Amino acid sequence: xxxxxxxxxxxxxxxxxxxxxxARRISAEQLPGVIVRECTGEGAGLINAWTxxxxxxxxxxxxxGSAPGTVHRLDASKREIPSGLFHYSTHEFGLAExxxxxxxxxxxxxxxxxxxxxxxxxxxxxxLSKAVEQGMETVLxxxxxxxxxxxxxx
Amino acid sequence: xxxxxGSAATKSPKGxxxxxxxxxxxxxxxxxxxxxxxxxxxxxxxxxxxxxxxPRFFEAFLRGRDFREAPDITARICGICPIAYQMxxxxxxxxxxxxxxxxxxxxxxxLIYCGEWxxxxxxHAFMLHAPxxxxxxxxxxxxxxxxxxxxxxxRMKKAGNELMGFLGGREIHPINVKVGGFYRVPTRSELKxxxxxxxxxxxxxLESLKIFSKLDIPQFKQDYEFVGxxxxxxxxxxxxxxxxxxxxxxxxxxxxxxxxxxxxxxSTALHCRIKERGNYFVxxxxxxxxxxxxxxxxxxxxxxxxGLGPISRNPFESILVRLVxxxxxxxxxxxxxxxxxxxxxxxxxxxxxxxxGYGCSEAPRGICFHRYRVDSDGKIVDAWIVPxxxxxxxxxxxxxxxxxxxxxxxxDKQLQWQxxxxxxxxxxxxxxxxxFLNLTVDRT
Numbered sequence: 051x052x053x054x055x056x057x058x059x060x061x062x063x064x065x066x067x068x069x070x071x072x073a074r075r076i077s078a079e080q081l082p083g084v085i086v087r088e089c090t091g092e093g094a095g096l097i098n099a100w101t102x103x104x105x106x107x108x109x110x111x112x113x114x115g116s117a118p119g120t121v122h123r124l125d126a127s128k129r130e131i132p133s134g135l136f137h138y139s140t141h142e143f144g145l146a147e148x149x150x151x152x153x154x155x156x157x158x159x160x161x162x163x164x165x166x167x168x169x170x171x172x173x174x175x176x177x178l179s180k181a182v183e184q185g186m187e188t189v190l191x192x193x194x195x196x197x198x199x200x201x202x203x204x
Numbered sequence: 205x206x207x208x209x210g211s212a213a214t215k216s217p218k219g220x221x222x223x224x225x226x227x228x229x230x231x232x233x234x235x236x237x238x239x240x241x242x243x244x245x246x247x248x249x250x251x252x253x254x255x256x257x258x259p260r261f262f263e264a265f266l267r268g269r270d271f272r273e274a275p276d277i278t279a280r281i282c283g284i285c286p287i288a289y290q291m292x293x294x295x296x297x298x299x300x301x302x303x304x305x306x307x308x309x310x311x312x313x314x315l316i317y318c319g320e321w322x323x324x325x326x327x328h329a330f331m332l333h334a335p336x337x338x339x340x341x342x343x344x345x346x347x348x349x350x351x352x353x354x355x356x357x358x359r360m361k362k363a364g365n366e367l368m369g370f371l372g373g374r375e376i377h378p379i380n381v382k383v384g385g386f387y388r389v390p391t392r393s394e395l396k397x398x399x400x401x402x403x404x405x406x407x408x409x410l411e412s413l414k415i416f417s418k419l420d421i422p423q424f425k426q427d428y429e430f431v432g433x434x435x436x437x438x439x440x441x442x443x444x445x446x447x448x449x450x451x452x453x454x455x456x457x458x459x460x461x462x463x464x465x466x467x468x469x470x471s472t473a474l475h476c477r478i479k480e481r482g483n484y485f486v487x488x489x490x491x492x493x494x495x496x497x498x499x500x501x502x503x504x505x506x507x508x509x510x511g512l513g514p515i516s517r518n519p520f521e522s523i524l525v526r527l528v529x530x531x532x533x534x535x536x537x538x539x540x541x542x543x544x545x546x547x548x549x550x551x552x553x554x555x556x557x558x559x560x561g562y563g564c565s566e567a568p569r570g571i572c573f574h575r576y577r578v579d580s581d582g583k584i585v586d587a588w589i590v591p592x593x594x595x596x597x598x599x600x601x602x603x604x605x606x607x608x609x610x611x612x613x614x615x616d617k618q619l620q621w622q623x624x625x626x627x628x629x630x631x632x633x634x635x636x637x638x639x640f641l642n643l644t645v646d647r648t
Contacts, residue, residue, distance in 0.1 A: 094361045154347035
């Protein structure tokens with residue numbers, strides 16, 4: 051099985067759409083062995099999306115207080131993902147909770163990377179901030195580097 | 205019970221021991237607010253459900269908009285129960301336009317509501333409320349010891365979401381419901397995979413009822429006025445009169461004569477009350493108690509095996525009633541899918557008309573009442589929306605009052621934990637108006 055790339059976010063909330071934008075760019079590359087999906091970030095849906103896969107890369111906007119556009123690379127296979135970094139609604143649980151719930155059920159894919167781009171503007175509307183666009187390019191390079199020649203995570 | 209709770213003991217100026225117990229963030233409620241409990245000499249003196257988020261102005265947004273826009277605008281009020289808002293608004297608009305939806309279109313509206321009840325009830329019963337009964341801080345902690353239960357819940361929730369997503373165009377804030385029907389209706393063959401998954405979900409609901417019937421349910425019964433919808437032939441989703449166990453039996457148009465909203469200082473969400481009698485109780489238990497006779501026999505049997513009688517007055521049994529309603533939703537969804545014949549058109553023609561219309565439907569958390577006035581061009585002149593949680597606010601406060609008093613001798617942390625559990629009995633969708641729930645217990 052190849053690599054599953056999941057773009058998370060809401061493209062109608064400006065920088066929150068960066069994960070979706072990345073997913074679409076990766077999808078356009080038509081890389082063999084790479085499956086691309088877009089998700090809203092609702093936890094149960096995320097778990098359903100990645101359960102059964104061996105290698106997963108998730109791209110999402112992040113809010114940690116760093117400079118806008120800063121790229122964070124989190125290896126969920128190796129450490130817990132802190133709650134609060136990623137947007138989640140109180141109606142549902144979010145990315146960090148979904149990762150930890152999968153881990154608790156022994157169902158977290160063996161290789162699991164998260165690329166987070168520090169967002170600046172999460173207001174209503176389309177389009178990414180300039181700094182976030184630059185961060186997106188960094189993530190694209192990073193994702194392509196991680197995807198190995200046999201469509202595993204290298 | 206591990207949590208983000210803290211407690212402090214200080215001496216009051218008079219030398220009396222004052223204890224303040226705080227929960228800075230109450231997780232596992234849908235929304236944010238604050239709860240304050242003051243106890244003096246082992247007597248509960250004050251309880252407040254504080255709701256401080258600014259009003260969201262949806263009723264004002266609706267003014268001047270075309271009547272056809274109401275289902276799409278009101279669906280944005282809630283991420284977890286958008287169907288309730290869509291259904292209440294379309295029925296109000298159809299009443300104004302003199303249109304009644306029958307046959308397969310009516311059935312599809314019940315079917316999409318089944319999806320909403322399943323996904324909402326599964327999220328709450330398994331992921332938000334069950335950890336209270338089993339002694340875990342969260343579903344993540346619970347999942348380590350109850351993997352199969354959580355896996356089952358995730359698949360059940362997915363089945364509900366898929367039903368909603370398929371009929372609604374998408375799961376969150378669906379876009380396929382319109383005044384007069386739907387934009388697109390399914391073919392019979394498209395329903396087949398959904399039906400198969402619904403059968404699995406029905407069996408899972410039965411199994412989970414057996415598991416949950418062994419939960420340790422706190423003993424706490426109150427004499428509530430349960431308010432819900434009542435239809436002569438079916439367990440209610442979209443249609444019926446408003447009834448209660450104290451003799452209320454009115455058409456929707458009488459709502460404003462019987463109920464009133466009041467502003468209280470500690471809440472930006474209005475408190476709803478029955479003018480003559482005060483607070484009341486809406487939600488799954490109200491529906492169950494008022495419509496038990498309309499449940500199919502196999503659902504009644506499952507409820508009985510889980511320890512539920514025809515009337516459930518202990519709000520902590522709400523977790524079992526939600527499972528009964530999940531089971532009912534699966535049974536009803538399968539019935540509708542089996543009987544489904546594709547309609548001639550996905551919607552009936554609706555022409556604007558001036559008038560006042562009322563819509564009420566049974567959201568997962570209770571009745572969601574809408575009233576609209578529309579002018580002859582179809583522009584909305586006035587909108588009034590009463591969501592379920594604002595109706596339950598006073599009853600939640602009342603429960604806290606009595607519950608904290610009954611268990612006043614418990615250690616602070618345990619009292620806090622059980623008070624939180626008592627709040628979660630109502631699955632409050634506070635985020636329709638708030639986003640935080642802090643619980644403070646003051647002991648003097």
